[in-house]
Amino acid sequence: MFWLDERLFFLINGLAERSAAFDGIMTFMVSDYFTPLIMTMVVFALWFQGNDAAELERIHRAIFSTATAVGFACAVVKLMNLGIDRLRPFEAHPESVKLLFYTCTDPSFPSNSAAIAFAFAMGTWFIDRRASIFLFAIAALWSFSRAYCGVHYPLDIVGGAAIGILIVWPAIWVNRLLHWVPDWVHQALVRLHLA
Numbered sequence: 001m002f003w004l005d006e007r008l009f010f011l012i013n014g015l016a017e018r019s020a021a022f023d024g025i026m027t028f029m030v031s032d033y034f035t036p037l038i039m040t041m042v043v044f045a046l047w048f049q050g051n052d053a054a055e056l057e058r059i060h061r062a063i064f065s066t067a068t069a070v071g072f073a074c075a076v077v078k079l080m081n082l083g084i085d086r087l088r089p090f091e092a093h094p095e096s097v098k099l100l101f102y103t104c105t106d107p108s109f110p111s112n113s114a115a116i117a118f119a120f121a122m123g124t125w126f127i128d129r130r131a132s133i134f135l136f137a138i139a140a141l142w143s144f145s146r147a148y149c150g151v152h153y154p155l156d157i158v159g160g161a162a163i164g165i166l167i168v169w170p171a172i173w174v175n176r177l178l179h180w181v182p183d184w185v186h187q188a189l190v191r192l193h194l195a
Helices: 004-012 020-029 033-045 053-083 112-125 129-148 154-166 168-179 182-193
Strands: none
Touching: 004 129, 004 154, 020 033, 020 129, 033 112, 033 129, 053 112, 053 154, 053 168, 112 129, 112 154, 112 168, 129 154, 154 168, 168 182
16 A cells, blocks of 8 residues: 555656746645635634524634644644654655655644644534535645645645544534533633634
8 A cells, every 4th residue: 555655746846846836836835824724714714604692602612622623633643643654755765755845843644734634624514514525625735835845745745634524523522521611711702702
């Protein structure tokens, strides 16, 4: 399976340095900050959607679950990194990889970026389907750029995406179990006219 993963990686990474324009788009997308900022802005915009108090509360609960899922996804990746120390493509194949990004120091598998992005996208599914589809597209593009720029293997991305998507259900469960936390935050924000 790893040989297939490496072959697919080199097919994607082999596209690099063929078009300055496409390289520019991919180096912009691969950033650790651009995609999370876009996703946060979309979720922030959703915070103010809703026609009545009940719908607003439902949206706010879903946003709390989304934020929890993103946190859980990061925690799961960090825990997995303690036991799985897969080298990044540019470390394993320094002469062959076209690196268009800085040299990350954490393990390659699973992709933390994919876990975060897909947790955002899946969590948003319970708020607004159109916004979620947009975030899934952004997550896929960010993930593709990670392989294109030589930072992750495709299997790293698939593993991170699976974590991000699946972690939403435990996040929802925890928020229901500890409902008083989001309830208290929501009431505090209502009093501050922020909800």
